[in-house]
Amino acid sequence: MKKYLFIQDHLYGGGAEQICIDTAVALKEKGHDVTVLLLDSNNIRTAYPEDLNLIKFDIAPAFMQGSIKKNKLKSVPLEQQAELTQIINDLAPDTVIAGHSHAFWLAPILTGNVWFWVHGDSLGLVRKQNLGFFKYLEALKKFMQCKKACNYLFKGKQLIVVNQDIKNLIQQHIQEATVKVIHNGIDVKRLKSNLPDDESIMIKKWDAIFVGRLSEEKQPDVAIKAFAESGLTGRMAIVGDGPLLDELIHLAETLGLTKRVDFLGWQDQPNRFIQQSHCLVLPSRTEGSPLIVAESLILNVPVVAFNCCEGVEHQLSSGELAQGLVALNDMQALSQRLYQVVTHPYVIREQDIQRLNISEMVKAIEEL
Template structure:
């Protein structure tokens, strides 16, 4: 029986965190000995029954790829080393960005970074909107940040083993020539979700957004597109985050108070998703966005920006791709929303089973824990 250490940042309820918890449960059921170490185990909002969690009480500062703010005192380093000596793990998997900085303190040879997000934007044009002489200081500052982030990426990933969740990241790491190996494993949902779809006869909401209410998710676009579309019903917003106040102000300015409902973060958002007709995904970049498949299982059509290969590959039929919109084509998104509202599509469950946890386990045991 192999012993595996997982390392994460927290369990506040994000998609990657939910996937990790479900994967750990599946691995334990399959006979693996798993321990899950968190930098911060406060405010756990997921079902972690039977998951062996250890709170490391570690806080790293600064952005993910900046070396500054990632040091530990001697006492904490010795504690980490004692864990390795005590439990003698066969595999170490660092599953969340800040936890990557713990890897250097362990001697176990079989170590992996599982990349669930894209924080490798080294293109100056993506980081500075206006490249002109008046913006020269901002441009120089961004060049400086890019230099430091590239340095951090080399320190973290040079000659290391990487697991990625979409083909874009797979290509990025292959071309970078940084890593020792790159393995592609799609995310997956618990198998029980595929037993049958739950589609209530009454659809309370024309559209739904599910996810963090943060700037990179661009939830304000979901609200604006909804207001500009032909949809006359209500929009449900499930999630919380720093943009909540701004989003509520936007709803008020558009006079949509009676048509937009904020549910906050929900442990089980499936009930709200199932009572909706269309899922909206407006992120600037979504590494995988497994909520797309979850919506498809529940009988919804999805309208999403084509923000990564992880998102696009979940539109499994020709009919469904009417809901896949080129990135930042705002007019196209509204048009697709109107079209999907008139011509909803359906993806058979048998096609969606590409994204089961059983398939994740097969790939994991074949490539990682063989």
């Protein structure tokens, strides 16, 4: 038995939060002593079991603001830093896993077998392309600031990343970091806990479904446009909330889809909506190792996705699943593939599903 401590930013309801809880629960079920410490216990939307040891530490609010280039530790009183250190010392964990963004600024005060869990572009090391001159200079300045902060935090440290692209990026820009790729896995029991045992009684309501934050990097507008151009005559579901909601509603109106696109808002259990869909579409320009792709496949719902990172490519690399991969930002190919997969879905085999199970991931965590 080992002692694990997960230091988690928050449980606002995203994929990084879900995989933290799923991993903690899976380790606990294998007999390990597991604690999750929340830096912000407000607005909890990710469910967790009552018997999971959860500490609501609630660090100084300023620590939870801004990007990685900001020295967040300066906003935490020395007394609270000492309190956190004492809690960790009392727990005496064999392994500490800190994520998924703000917690990185605890690096200067964390000691022992500490791993920082990077789920996506939270390090600010991905540079946008095709910018005008002044925007290029602004982006370059931000990149250099993030790179400096990352080297301060992670030089000589240990990082878990969820795809090979992130590992390559870190090795290119951060000195002497140890980086291990562990693709996200799915807690199948949690995923199916609220679903009927007999899938045959499930009525398909939507041809396509988008699930995720309605923000620029997820490109939900691309999902709606691809659906509009696909030739499909059914309905589409949009599950999620975010800053682009009003723009997306207007886009649906402009495309004449008001009566065919259902905006369902944020849902704590999107699995039941996925299961009622013929296909999930993921048009993101960047991802880590998105849970929603693996969850859809496990629910026997095909996925069509931009090949935006090694994480997505890994998830769709088995058997016929590769039919769901589309070149990044190729709108025409996305709409055509969406029609193809909805009308003639590819086969999702048991071995395709098994490789996405959290059990494989937990084995890798135990080896840290």
